[in-house]
Amino acid sequence: MKVLVMNCGSSSLKYQLINMENEELLAKGIAERIGIEGSFVKHETIGKEKAVIEERMEDHKAAIKIVLEALINKEYGTIQSMEEITAVGHRVVHGGEKFSGSVIINEEVKSVLEECSELAPLHNPPNLMGIYACEEILPNVPMVGVFDTAFHQTMPKESYMYALPYELYEKYKIRRYGFHGTSHKYVAMKAAELLGKSLEDLNIITCHLGNGASIAAVKNGQSVDTSMGFTPLEGLAMGTRCGDLDPAIIAYWMAKENLTIAEVNNLMNKKSGVLGVSGVSSDFRDLEDAADQGNERAQLALDLYYQRVKKYMGAYAAEMGGVDAVVFTAGLGENSAIARKAICSGLEFLGIKIDDEKNNIRGKEADVTTTDSTVKVLLIPTNEELMIARETKSLVG
Numbered sequence: 391m392k393v394l395v396m397n398c399g400s401s402s403l404k405y406q407l408i409n410m411e412n413e414e415l416l417a418k419g420i421a422e423r424i425g426i427e428g429s430f431v432k433h434e435t436i437g438k439e440k441a442v443i444e445e446r447m448e449d450h451k452a453a454i455k456i457v458l459e460a461l462i463n464k465e466y467g468t469i470q471s472m473e474e475i476t477a478v479g480h481r482v483v484h485g486g487e488k489f490s491g492s493v494i495i496n497e498e499v500k501s502v503l504e505e506c507s508e509l510a511p512l513h514n515p516p517n518l519m520g521i522y523a524c525e526e527i528l529p530n531v532p533m534v535g536v537f538d539t540a541f542h543q544t545m546p547k548e549s550y551m552y553a554l555p556y557e558l559y560e561k562y563k564i565r566r567y568g569f570h571g572t573s574h575k576y577v578a579m580k581a582a583e584l585l586g587k588s589l590e591d592l593n594i595i596t597c598h599l600g601n602g603a604s605i606a607a608v609k610n611g612q613s614v615d616t617s618m619g620f621t622p623l624e625g626l627a628m629g630t631r632c633g634d635l636d637p638a639i640i641a642y643w644m645a646k647e648n649l650t651i652a653e654v655n656n657l658m659n660k661k662s663g664v665l666g667v668s669g670v671s672s673d674f675r676d677l678e679d680a681a682d683q684g685n686e687r688a689q690l691a692l693d694l695y696y697q698r699v700k701k702y703m704g705a706y707a708a709e710m711g712g713v714d715a716v717v718f719t720a721g722l723g724e725n726s727a728i729a730r731k732a733i734c735s736g737l738e739f740l741g742i743k744i745d746d747e748k749n750n751i752r753g754k755e756a757d758v759t760t761t762d763s764t765v766k767v768l769l770i771p772t773n774e775e776l777m778i779a780r781e782t783k784s785l786v787g
């Protein structure tokens with residue numbers, strides 16, 4: 391069984407073809423600049439030379455056609471014919487309150503997703519474009535939607551409600567949803583496997599620290615709280631997003647600088663976070679270098695970032711009544727020993743003891759704690775695509 395995993399953004403499309411008999415990655419690639427001048431597909435069949443196909447792509451349908459042609463290309467392709475694709479798994483950002491798990495895509499699902507577009511105007515429309523395009527090109531291939539929000543649908547009401555007038559929830563579904571759910575679920579499952587325990591018996595804090603960042607409290611296999619909320623702006627400080635702040639700042643800032651709602655939204659999403667504080671970069675590699683060279687604002691941005699993660703870890707340990715393991719994943723979590731060490735320092739009282747030698751590692755599954763650390767800190771590279779393929783297999787298989 392071969393599953394094609396699709397992740398459609400507004401002008402890009404990432405894909406992987408996975409053999410689900412043995413979970414082997416067969417091919418991966420990305421179509422970029424869809425609908426813009428200079429579009430291309432970078433395709434890689436594992437074990438063969440990479441190919442770059444420069445071709446005009448008006449829309450996602452055109453992009454998917456080129457991706458499928460690349461997959462069956464005699465020279466750099468992966469499979470003999472499109473018939474070998476058993477199913478397509480689509481990453482969908484927002485499943486609203488309707489979907490607490492992955493679903494086979496049918497007419498009803500599509501209309502619910504259209505409704506959810508209002509909640510995620512930047513993400514759901516391109517996800518839907520990918521679904522419609524695949525449907526036209528591969529009409530008899532079943533498709534599954536895997537939602538970033540689904541894993542967090544187990545949050546209890548006190549976690550997902552805002553302290554706002556209740557009518558806002560009833561009228562507009564204003565509540566906390568949480569994101570990165572596929573990643574949090576994957577690393578929590580992997581953590582249980584690495585610890586040789588059942589997920590149902592563990593309290594795990596999962597830290598997905600990439601460009602966007604979120605943290606989740608996973609109790610007995612279920613997400614009971616997470617830092618992102620109604621949108622991916624809430625919670626931790628991020629590369630360019632502000633995370634938690636006093637909401638009164640927004641009106642004050644708008645009045646002082648004569649800003650529109652769209653402008654202030656853009657500033658909070660694109661010009662804040664560690665970029666805004668440091669004035670240097672949103673990339674943690676640049677910040678670590680700048681801090682090394684004595685740049686105080688870069689160091690402040692890093693310290694503020696670490697402090698927010700630590701604060702949530704303490705909160706989630708309290709919410710779950712203890713913690714057995716902490717997982718670090720995504721770009722920063724997988725690659726920065728400095729970040730893992732700084733975040734965990736001072737948490738010895740919780741039973742966390744980092745082993746500096748073991749922590750000096752990147753991008754590989756590892757336990758980075760001392761043998762007497764009662765809470766295990768694990769580095770687990772995330773694999774959202776594999777998780778999407780697994781969900782697809784379990785529904786279609």
Ligand code: ADP
Nearest residue numbers: 599600601602672673674675720721722725726
């Ligand atoms: P995205 O949210 O875009 O998927 P990633 O999970 O790829 O993000 O994470 C990207 C971030 O990871 C980069 O902005 C960078 O700051 C950080 N990162 C990647 N490699 C390193 C490294 N070696 N050291 C520190 N930070 C890193």
